[in-house]
Amino acid sequence: MFYLFEGLVFTSVLVSILSLFFLLSSPVIEKEINFLELENTKAHLQNKLQESELLQLSRQIQPHFMFNTLNVILSLARLDRKNILVESIESFSKYLRYKYTDKKDLIPFHEELDQVKNYFYIQKLRFGKKLQISVQVEQSELTTGIPPYTLQILVENAFKHALEEKEGVMKLTIILQRIGNWVELRVIDNGDKQLDLQAEHGIGLENIRKRLNLIFDLFTEVSITRIKDEETVARVIWPYMIVED
Structure with a gap:
């Protein structure tokens, strides 16, 4: 009987201690929940900021091609x-259709290539x-x-x-090649000058670099090299993935 009584007392004390513990810890739990909500809100705002910056960067690119095309026309x-x-107006209208279509962060390469071909058409008129153009891309x-x-920025530059x-x-050559988990895009020209990435006219290339950093958390690269004073190679590397239409 004594042991039963002792057990009841022990159980009562244990329940009281646990109740007190939960009462004291509830503000901590609430703070943890609020902290998680704050982190989620912060992540959401960061995503919105990135989306806004990507849109702004994309819009910076487009006017240059439009002005060049209008001059040709x-x-x-x-x-x-x-x-x-x-025919040139038709090519330009296709560009405008592409320009005012909502874009995802990534599109299939063939869509970008088709757009650049409209640009090539107008340049061939000039x-x-x-002008000799070569495109080396596996199906x-x-x-x-x-x-x-x-691709458009590299070609325009x-x-x-x-x-x-x-x-x-x-001569202008476009090469797209998968290298393991990455993809490498090269645009090679035989112009007499090398484009300086740090110069004012390298804004488009810096634009590419910024957008890659916003989209990917993995390694990316944007570089310009000169080969034996004969060719300039603009190279962009980013993580490989397939994008369906």
Whole structure:
């Protein structure tokens, strides 16, 4: 009987101690919950900030190509080359359609390449047979994910800062290659000058670098190298992944 009584007393004391413990610890639990809510809110705001910055960076790229295209169209109109003028306007309208379509952080490479081909069409109107373009991409790599306008920036920079001042044959080569878990994009031109990534006209390349850093937590690279004073290679490396249409 004594042991039963002792057990009841012990149980009562234990329950009281546990109750007191939970009462004292409840503010701590509440603080932990509030902390988690704060972290979730912070992460949400950071995502929104990144989305806003990505959109802003994308919009910085587009006007340059638009102005160049309008200059070509104006030149064709002055020369009264009506048939080619219509085709150039059609290519430009395809660009605008692409421009005003909402983009994801990554799109299939073939979509970006199709857009750049509209740019090539207009440049070929300007330079004719003097311009030689080569695209080296495996069929299986056409679904590789790429940040929108990445290829376009590299191509535009090659023309604006190198090829347009080139005397003789103008060569531009696009190479996309998967290397393990990464993908490497190279745009090679035979212009006489190398684009300086730190110079004012390297803003587009710095734009690529910033967007890659926003999208990926893994290794990325944007670089410019000159090969034997004959070719300039613009290289972009980012994590490989497949993006469906």
